[in-house]
Amino acid sequence: MIVRQIPRIETGCMSYLIGDPSSRSAAVVDPTEEPGVFLDEARTLGLRIERVIETHTHQDHLSGAKALAVGLQVPIHLPFKSPAKYPHETIAENSRLRLGDSELRAIHTPGHTPDHMTYVLGDAALVGDCLLVGTVGRADFYPAGPEDLYHSIFDKILRLSDEVVVYPAHYGPHHGLPEDRFTTLGKERRFNEALTVKSKEDFIRYMMEGWPPKPSGWREISERNTSA
């Protein structure tokens, strides 16, 4: 499986171009607003973008998913809990999306947002903002966020093997994160501060204390990302 990270340096957002090496069938996951970078990268790698996929409803930046899918006339796939009001294909819990001979397995991992999903392809996991390098995604956009995130991480993500390469949707100093753009589950299991808590109660406390303010205008951003 080809996994190409496409960072947006000004905002620390990470998009992904993933492709099946034999059929050259590809998908873009969590595209930011500049469609040209995805088209250029696909052309360079000889890949054909056949799907656009979101891990969750973004609250901190405008998504380019709908515009990219419409421009390419390909389906857009959103988590089954997505509040999006525009036409889309729904990704169910534990469903599989084919990309040529390869497939993505979808796991519902709420906490950062209620609709959040993680996509596993071979030994790679596109974890969105569920798990980040050295920490986890903020979980204060809705009341049950911290508890949902606990179950998503401890009951689902950490069931995957240590060798799994973790690809997050944010990186770098813009988000108070290291410059590392990916990690492994084994490394995070040992060194991630949020994962070393002793109990669910400790984790919930950790998620509720000392986080920076929510992104400015997050309600409007979320509204625009889901409008018809």
Ligand SMILES: [Fe+2]
């Ligand atoms: Fe997010």
